Amino acid sequence: MWPPHSFQRHLCVIFLTSAIIASLFVIKNSKTQIKSPQHALTTFHPKTPLHLRPEIRNKTGEIIHILGLFELTTKWGRRPEGLSEIAAAELAIKHVNRFNILPEYTLKLIINDTQCDPGVGIDRFFHAIYSKKTIVMLLGTSCSNVTESLAHVVPYWNILQVSFGSTSPTLSDRKKFPLFFRTVAPDSSHNAAKVNFVKHFGWRVIATFCQSENKFLLPLNNLITHFENENISCVTTITFSLDNYKEQLKVLKNSDIRIIIGALSSELAPAIFCEIYNLGMYGPDYVWILQDRQEVWWNVTTHCVSLELSKSVEGIILVSDYNIVGENNTSISGLDNARFESKLNVSKVSKYASLAYDAIWAMALSLKDVLDFGQEFNYRRSDIVCEFVLRMSSLNFMGISGPLKFIGADRVGSSVLRQIQDGHVRDIALFDSDSGELDFECKGCSRVSWWNTQTPIAQRILKVSLITIPKALFYFVIFVAIMGILFAVLFLYFNLHFRRMKSVKLSSPKLNNVAVVGCILVYLSVILLGFDTSTVNKYVDELCTVQVYLLSAGFSLVFGSMFAKTYRVHRIFTHSGGPSKVKDKLLKDKQLIVLILVPLIIDAIILALWVMIDPLERQLYNLTLEINSEERGVVYQPQVQVCRSQNTSGWFVAVYGYKGLILIMGVFMAWETRHVKVQALNDSQYIGICVYSAVFSAIITVLTSFISEYVIFSYLARTLSILTSTTLTLFLLFSPKLKSVFGRYSSQDPIMQSMGLKIEYNTRRFIKNDPKEQILRLEIQNKVYKCELAALDLEITRLEGLLQLSRRSSEGGIFTIYKDDRNNPEICFRKEEWASWPTQFSKTHQEFASENKLNNENQQKSLIDEMKCFFNKTMQISPNTTNEFIHNDFLKLDVVEQRHKSNPEFFYEMSTLKDNNLARAKSELNVTFFRSFR
Structure with missing residues (x-):
């Protein structure tokens, strides 16, 4: 096996050269006889507990050296926990030698400090290798980066390495690190416990939220494989970093998955859960399952106040090692956890102390029966180190940290599941790796606490409901629109029947007819506005286009005719110097009707381009989700049908933009002719009222477009504003004509009447x-x-x-x-x-x-x-x-x-x-x- 890196190759060349010279010297003076390797027992169960056996001391035994590398100092200063780890390892050496686990041999621990630096760790290793003492095995370390560097080097010297604190998932690769074992359980060792916990509550979908680092990503990938084997779907897998965790949390919330497996560091956890509180991703609808990092990070209040952080972490599930000897079990040394800590005699006990103790025992048991008295280990004995690996892989014993066995390089032990309840961490279940079952009735375990005593739902069932206009409201609007159409037809008949009367003739009956037709088109567009498209699903897109054109054309006809009438009066009274000049102006009805048709043609051209380039289509618009308190597993998604295209706003500006100019010009003409007293000729006051009502209707229509969630209210406000404006325009146009025909002043001269005069015996007098x-x-x-x-x-x-x-x-x-x-x-x-x-x-x-x-x-x-x-x-x-x-x-x-x-x-x-x-x-x-x- 040749190292892939150039630095490693150079080191290996140097060390191999030295090793060859040393080997020649050793071979020359070697007297060791190698026995054929024997397989270790699958399980080591002493007939008599070792602590009850008499103490046996080897007087003439050969010393076996074990190199122990610890982190006594780091770049941040001294590390007092390292002393407890050394004390635990020395205590294990003492117990192994006392109880004669290795007959004719004595274990001795060589201690050194790596300072949690890979370079320093490699230097300490080679310093021990080139000493006069032969290193059989390596104990260490608790820093993953140092452990990885050492694990790359030790195979060249056929030295077995056992770590007691490195949890890096990279170390699980047996191809890269063939001689590596660890007594600390990595994150992937708890995957079985997490899978069983999710299965226990019947959750079939999950989501993962992982920090973008290899030590979190690799175990999580293995966990996803376990879930898939159990037919549990991982719907969403989200990775985050310090820069984008807020945005990624929003993405996670939008996925609507409530069972979340988290993999994150203790340093970033407080900031993440403060943001979880802000997003409301906690409480009865969410379950967060995290790896317990031993640090109490939820007491850090840097990112939010303590109350907010405590609320967000309430009820989360923590999974960690169960490093305690059960009451029904006895450790291999006969110690329990309390006696073990008392024998260490240190002020601060590391969480890895018991793991270091069990690592020495694992080394001793793997050495048992491999080396006999008189045999000598050297760095060329690959056969002996292979026997070490076989015996280490078959170990299964009860240590101070609980049951210990290996699968590959990783320890498989028991897991404990804890939950934060009322701010305190309480055990809720134990997972036995041997039986593969969760025990919720374990001694000292509390019951799982859910909000409102109801188990959360993994994912709500989404039910889509299409919101339509209530039938009663729709029929009411249709009734009002039909009544408006009937009145418009009656006014049209009135206008045609009395068109030769002086009072009607002066009001331009042809232009009034055009206005009536425009009002009818507007009424028809209102009817189509709330039409149930489910009955004509085949022609929905065509209805959208027809509705827009009817409303636009109706507006053009109504206000176009009123504008034309006002324009003619304005021309007569401002630009006519005499009867001959009036004839030269654009003042005849036929010409004015042609002028009205211009915006109608513009509407037709714009609508034709709209249909060809970017046609209107029916689209479903999702409203706010509705959650029923009685059905927590169901969420309703209300939807409404809207007519939209890719650039709807731009087309509406094109259709209705120039109509605003018509309104402005109409107001201007009405203001200019406000003093003209011929009421039959002048509609300026009525035009002003009609324009104001149209503007009011437009404002309501625009405002209701921003409150699309209130569908019924929006439809009611929009239709009533359009109906009111149209009906008001219709009656303002024809009420003076009806009064002049059927009222008390019907026989008077319209010119005399408009000037406030009446004829009484050929004497002019004012009426009011x-x-x-x-x-x-x-x-x-x-x-x-x-x-x-x-x-x-x-x-x-x-x-x-x-x-x-x-x-x-x-x-x-x-x-x-x-x-x-x-x-x-x-x-x-x-x-x-x-x-x-x-x-x-x-x-x-x-x-x-x-x-x-x-x-x-x-x-x-x-x-x-x-x-x-x-x-x-x-x-x-x-x-x-x-x-x-x-x-x-x-x-x-x-x-x-x-x-x-x-x-x-x-x-x-x-x-x-x-x-x-x-x-x-x-x-x-x-x-x-x-x-x-x-």
Whole structure:
């Protein structure tokens, strides 16, 4: 067997060279005769206990040297436990020699300190090898790294090594370490006890949580093999390190396995169990099974408070060696544990002291009957060391640390299972390696304590339940939606039947029809929103797409039509300088309907791309697990069906993003036309309410999407908000029309009614006393009074001119008024007008804050200016022109017309002509409005 490492090869070359020289010298002087090897007894049971035999001392026996390497010091300082280990080994040597276990031979222990350093340990070994004393066997050590280094070297000198404290799983490899044994049980020796414990409580699934180091991974891999042989499934195997143990614990929790086999160091255990407390992975639903490291690590409160750590470790299971001689058994030396510790006479006894004692006894029993008196061992006697290995492998005796036997290099002894109960570690069961059974009725053992006296469940049975909308709620929503559709159909019939009435015609019935169709589509989408897909499982994906398109198209039609109506009113009252300009604008119903169809086409294009690129599919969304307190072994997984694609949010932004712009523009148009008083033409106030309700509905829909766990509440809030917004929009559109057709003002002029006026015997009066209307009326009256004052000033000037003319006529002048001059208001007397309405003489350039100003008056004419244009078509003759005619003698005073000057009918004729002009202007304005809405 040649070492794989170069360093070892170099050492071996040096040592082999030295060994060859020494061997030649030994062979030359050798007188040893080798007997044929005899097999050791399978079990060593002395007929008479050794402590009862008389003491036998070898006076002429040959000395057999055993090298003992111990850890008396480490890099952290002195190790007082090492003294107890040395004392135990020397006590065993003393007992073996006293009871003459090896006739004609005397054991002697050579002691040295390795300082728990492999280099120092190798140096101490070679120092003993090259001494004058022949080392037959090696005892040590308790440091696994030192033991591994020595176990690689000792086969070259045919020296058997027995360790009393190294638990590294690597040492179990018989191919690497053929001459190695250990009396300390490694972690893998307790695998049988762990498997039997899990089987006892009927757990069929487990999980492992292992620190990522070989000394933990290798025993755990062997344990998983044992579980698989017993048909116990290891569902999850998780390894962790100091950097990621928190994340790995979360992964372990998500696996929902409650029986966990842990393999971790005592240094990291407090931090891990503090995090276990934070994650809630303790209590009645979890069982942690750990290897007992002898240290009381749960008292370390560095990572969390003591109360939290004590709660998290409560109930965990600890598995360790049972290094105690039972009451019904007697150790090979006749000592019990109490007497053994008293004979050591040290202040601090190591946990490996009894193991060191039993290791010396194992060496002595393997030497028995192999060497006879007169035989001499040397480092070339591989046959003798093979006999040592055979006898060591067949040993089975009761030591101070309990029953001792070997399988391969490892000791197989009894195991004890302990549980932390109320902060104290109590034994709950013993595992006998010989019988392979757990004893829960052992003396001094407590009963296993579970939370609420119920055995934990290894894994809950998962039952999936699909949550659907309750039938009663679904039928209620359908009933409301159907009623909304019926009302929409009735309004549609009303709109078609009374479309030629003035009040209905002014409200754009064609656009109202489009809005009604949009409302119907929205109602249909609400019905599909809670539809039970289990009845039409084949067409679920198509229903998802249809639902989205109906809602989007309905919104586009409803608010598109309202936006178009508001846009037309805005154009009329802000960009129409006269009837000819209105005709040039985009104001006809057919053109506006085409404008409404634009967002509808955009929706169709986006939905078509959506279906082709990333189609909507039905997906099951898991809600929070529900645990029934009465059925602890069952967990319910509620699920809901949702329509989703890979990029659902992006497609929804594309579909509904531009609709937000329509809402903003609609609000802007409604605000701009808020002062227009023609109610049949203007829906600005209603549009504002509809927009606010739509925004409120959108907010509720977005909020409910974040509380998907409350399926029923989310569905109810979403459907009621959509139904409320749609129904409110529908009734706000048609309630004024219903009132105008069937109400008390149905026979009145919509223009007069919208201005707050009514006709009573051809007298205009205000219907209500609104403060704003009163202010407007007072401002208009003030304006009229100023115009009348200006007219009176002109009258005074005219009268003064006539007075001068009369003076001249008395001097012989002639004054003539022709018939064509009767329409001249500066010559003829005018009829007084009502002070509550402006006349043709009330033209003024003053402005008032309460007047409607939809556009810049300097750039375009208002409606009042156009009306004044109709009133001022007659030619006016100024006083200067009159005086010019008088002075040039072109005016002839006619006697017949002098009679008309004093006749009151002359003034009545002038007043009638003015009223006719006013009526003609009003009719021309109405014709302009009606032409624009055709």
